[in-house]
Amino acid sequence: MAAQQPPGTAPAPRPLGRAMLWPAAAVALGFLLVYNSLGTSSPSEDKPLAPVVSAPATPRASVSAAPSASAAPRPSASAADPALPRSAPKRLSIAEIAVNAPFTQLSIGPSGQLNAPPADDANLVGWFQGGATPGERGTSVVAGHLDTKTGPAVFLLLGALKPGNMVDITREDGIVARFKVDSVETFSKARFPNERVYADTPSPQLRLITCGGKYDKEAKDYKDNVVVFAHLDSAKRVA
Template sequence: PAAAAPPPTKAADASVPELVLPRSAPKRLSILEIAVDAPFTELSVGASGQLDAPPPDNNNLVGWFRGGATPGERGTSIVAGHVDTKTGPAVFLLLSALKPGSRVDITREDGTVAIFTVDSVETFSKARFPNERVYADTPSPQLRLITCGGDYDRKAKDYEDNVVVFAHLDSVK
């Protein structure tokens, strides 16, 4: 007997609606694989035209760009966190250790948990950061996790690179 065909995927079956959540602010980020369990604060674009970082005095806090999509909403949701602070390691210290297939959970204000799957983890020079690729609006719910990486420039008192995790909404609970 012939083997049964696999069930259609969401992308292949137009009768299955795309998974998109209504707007709801994020409350907590959980990434079990790298021991992250952190609350959110809101971030905005500063006078420099760049996204402000979360406050440097809390090593277990992530920031969400409030001017963009909420996690699970159609579009790109931007979340930033420190790799370290003056007092030691911070929330995104191990962010670069994530791999395609890693899971990122975001508990939202409405009580739902948006579950994202990592597509890629990439490092970019801050001098040649691909703003359009990272921040561009997307037709589906996507997530970008951003932190510093690469070598530390003692003169500039900053890292030379950014680590960016690209992920997509996979499910909801």
């Protein structure tokens, strides 16, 4: 993936296998974009099979830091304050496109790059653990592959979602956070609206991201990103 580096380092975009590279500094409101696909072996002539995914950059510490032990988390969502306390996601379910997938956490590796979800598991989504957890106040970012070397992957049909569709995320604390889709949009990677997608928000928001558009065989990359914008609609405890 071509992108920039975290705050405090000089920008030095370059391709690096299956890792994702990060922006040089956070935008004024929050996250930045990492929007190119993973570099892998060439796809077949008839069908692109390289794994593709998009994910966020490292957010500012003030945006992404987990609450301190002394903080008083809210026990559940309410009409007055829908935000949930911090809790990592376990499973993603989207009935309209038959998604039922476990999560893996995405983190910054020793090289300063955020590792992508494993390309050998087509039914796996990644959550950037440095950002908001799903249901927590702020923007939570979930990335998934469109396809892999072996065929279609978990977010193959992400672009088919419609406003009003529901996205359920089961969290480690036993709460299912239900998000309602606001819009589904496709952006050129060359003109990606970083601030709009990754900006910090005062309410719980969700972004689901994958690659889309035409496949560029020379660049071994899709030209666009598909982004689902959603907000926390309700929450219930199941365990």
